[in-house]
Each structure stands twice: as structure tokens, then as C-alpha cells.
Amino acid sequence: MLKSKKRSDCPISSSLDIWGDKWSLLIIRDLMDAKECTYGDFLKSPEKIATNILAARLQNLEENKLIEKLEHPDSKAKVLYKLTRKGVDLVPVMIEISLWAEKYFSIPEDRKAMLKEVKKDKAGFIKAAIKELVS
Amino acid sequence: MLKSKKRSDCPISSSLDIWGDKWSLLIIRDLMDAKECTYGDFLKSPEKIATNILAARLQNLEENKLIEKLEHPDSKAKVLYKLTRKGVDLVPVMIEISLWAEKYFSIPEDRKAMLKEVKKDKAGFIKAAIKELVS
DNA sequence: AACTTTACTTGCAATATGCAAGTGCAAATA
DNA sequence: TATTTGCACTTGCATATTGCAAGTAAAGTT
Structure with missing residues (x-):
């Protein structure tokens, strides 16, 4: 999942290059449902994503600007994830x-x-x- | 890819269980563009799917009733694939x-x-x- | 009969996934 | 202040999937 080269200019192909796997859209779904999620929130989802996979997907989605990290108002130990405009779209x-x-x-x-x-x-x-x- | 158990009842999750990978929607795309494709047609697409992966994806899509096989009018050596209503949708x-x-x-x-x-x-x-x- | 085309299969190395356990820092508790 | 807990990851490793190259079998062509 680390090297996601662009396979072609087809819009479907380009999209799948970014979020074409079994987990990424579930993360997007969680963020559409809850607007903001912590790392732990994602782990609580019913599909039970593995923690290393979650970390990899979050990094990929952030690199591709579909999500962004925010500081949690309550604690520096927590991280808030939310959708960017690109993700919201x-x-x-x-x-x-x-x-x-x-x-x-x-x-x-x-x-x-x-x-x-x-x-x-x-x-x-x-x-x-x-x-x-x-x- | 062989055992695709249902991870949850979420519509996104259920959908990804079937076609949530980097190749399935490209096969669907080819069939939307061309209406009917042979095995060789899929191999010609610019993303260059490997032949074993193609065979596996076609089987999965057929098992899940998104595509169906048809006899080719010209030759018994050829197979035509087309979308079912479920695929067209x-x-x-x-x-x-x-x-x-x-x-x-x-x-x-x-x-x-x-x-x-x-x-x-x-x-x-x-x-x-x-x-x-x-x- | 020999050659080609078509739709796959097979073998195998490289990569990705999934599970369990571990790490490091911040915050809460004793 | 010392200790424990919570949170966000990381790491190790077995298993599963991918991707490349080569092979096979049935059908069609020369």
C-alpha cells in the first residue's frame, strides 16, 4: 500500500489508486457519520480494523489530503481526524x-x-x- | 480475495466486501464503456491487469452477480462478459x-x-x- | 497437420494483511 | 512525587494476496 503509483489517467483508476481498498472508505464513512474521530473511535467501528492497517490508511489519506489532523481541545494525548474539502466531496x-x-x-x-x-x-x-x- | 466474509451490515462495508479492491471497478468501467468485453479486451486496458488477477476478479464478480458470461456469436473459443442489472446499477x-x-x-x-x-x-x-x- | 488465438492456470517471489504484543508520551490517580 | 492508566501508534511475524512469467487446453486458421 505504500507505493501507489498512478496506473492511468482514467478517473476511476486515479480514484482507486488512493482509496481503492477495503478500509479507506470505511474511515471516510466514520468521519461523515461523526465529523471528527479519534484514533480509538476508528478502532471501535464494527468492522474491526487492525491497528497497524488503520495507521497506514490514515497516513495515506492524510498524504492525499482527504483527511487532516487536528489538536484535541481536551488533551494533547488525543488526536482528532476530520475530512478536508476533498474528503467531504x-x-x-x-x-x-x-x-x-x-x-x-x-x-x-x-x-x-x-x-x-x-x-x-x-x-x-x-x-x-x-x-x-x-x- | 477468495473468502470475502461480510464484515458488517453497513452498506459501504457490504459493497466494499464485493468490489472494494483496486481492480474490480476497472472491469466494471470497461463493461460500461464497451457493453460487452472478452477476456482479452480486459487485458488490453491501460492499467494492465495481470491475467491471474483478472480471472479471479471475473469469477468473484460473476459469483456476486454483477457480471455474466455470454456465448460469443463468432466463436466458441471466445467468451463475452457483460454487466447484469446489479452491475449496471x-x-x-x-x-x-x-x-x-x-x-x-x-x-x-x-x-x-x-x-x-x-x-x-x-x-x-x-x-x-x-x-x-x-x- | 502445424500454427495461432483465446481463455484461462500454475509456480513463485514480492508485497500486503491481520493478529498480538510492545513503546512512548500525556494525563489521571494515589 | 510516584504510579498507573489512556491514547496513538509501532513492531514482529505468520498468513494471504499480488504480480510477473510461463504453461496448458480447446478452438479456429492456414
Whole structure:
């Protein structure tokens, strides 16, 4: 995962070069759900990412400017991660993935409820979500 | 890649369990671009997938019903792959990924031209693209 | 009959993943 | 002040996956 050379200029390929693995988008998801997360928060997620993998993914996402580190107001021992604008702009991607998954898998009720709102006014939902995340 | 257990019920996680790697969505892309591809067509793509990886990914995508095999009209030695409806329904995901990539990377002119059409009428573009692919 | 094309398979070295344990610093507790 | 706890990683190592090169088998061509 360390050397992620660009395989081609195709937009799909370029995107996958950065976050095309089984874990990166789950980190993005956590940050979209919670806006700010500590290292420990990510470890608590139900998919149970290994701590060394988490560290590697966080570093990669930071290097690629999808996330950034912030000081925790309470303690210097803690680190806060949050999405950059580049990361926040993945909201439409995440929503379309979720809509696809809803059609073909069974997903939790709270996610369904969220997608119900999405379907009422997708553009509005996205705009509001982005606004909330960039503030 | 053989044992892809479901890590959680999260729609993002469930989706990544199936196509969350560096190659699967490129196969999907090729099929969206060309509608039908042979094994050799995939190998010709600019990212240069290794033949054993291609075989493994095609099998996985077929097992998960995103693609299906068809007989080639010209020859029994050839195999045609095409998207199922489940695969075609990834069109919105691919479009949003492309739009994101366009914002943050430089992408080929022909892709830009396509995205220009998308931006004029996203819903219409998606509908037409899906219609073309399922026929 | 020999050669080529097509769709894979196989062997193996290099890389990545996943699990468990360890480290170092900051903050809370005794 | 000394000690323990919490937090963010790092390290070691076994296992799994990737990527490259070469090989195989069935079909089509000359």
C-alpha cells in the first residue's frame, strides 16, 4: 500500500489508486457519520480494523489530503481526524454506494431512514451534509 | 480475495466486501464503456491487469452477480462478459467517482466531455446509460 | 497437420494483511 | 512525587494476496 503509483489517467483508476481498498472508505464513512474521530473511535467501528492497517490508511489519506489532523481541545494525548474539502466531496459517492447497497443487500434501519431522506431531495441532502461537514 | 466474509451490515462495508479492491471497478468501467468485453479486451486496458488477477476478479464478480458470461456469436473459443442489472446499477456510483476525480485530478478530454453531458442533465444521462446497457 | 488465438492456470517471489504484543508520551490517580 | 492508566501508534511475524512469467487446453486458421 505504500507505493501507489498512478496506473492511468482514467478517473476511476486515479480514484482507486488512493482509496481503492477495503478500509479507506470505511474511515471516510466514520468521519461523515461523526465529523471528527479519534484514533480509538476508528478502532471501535464494527468492522474491526487492525491497528497497524488503520495507521497506514490514515497516513495515506492524510498524504492525499482527504483527511487532516487536528489538536484535541481536551488533551494533547488525543488526536482528532476530520475530512478536508476533498474528503467531504466524496459525500455523493458514498450516497450512491449506499443506495446501490440498499437495493441489493439488507442494511440497518437507521441507514434506510437516512436514504429515505436522500430520495426526497438528493441535491438538498448532499448540500446540507457537505455544509455540516465543512464547518 | 477468495473468502470475502461480510464484515458488517453497513452498506459501504457490504459493497466494499464485493468490489472494494483496486481492480474490480476497472472491469466494471470497461463493461460500461464497451457493453460487452472478452477476456482479452480486459487485458488490453491501460492499467494492465495481470491475467491471474483478472480471472479471479471475473469469477468473484460473476459469483456476486454483477457480471455474466455470454456465448460469443463468432466463436466458441471466445467468451463475452457483460454487466447484469446489479452491475449496471453501479452507473451512478461510477459517475460520482468520475465527477470527484475530475475535480481533483486531470483526466482525459473524452472523459471530460462525457461529464459535461452528465452535468447538463444527470438523471437523464444515467437513465439513458442504464437503458443502453441493459438492452 | 502445424500454427495461432483465446481463455484461462500454475509456480513463485514480492508485497500486503491481520493478529498480538510492545513503546512512548500525556494525563489521571494515589 | 510516584504510579498507573489512556491514547496513538509501532513492531514482529505468520498468513494471504499480488504480480510477473510461463504453461496448458480447446478452438479456429492456414
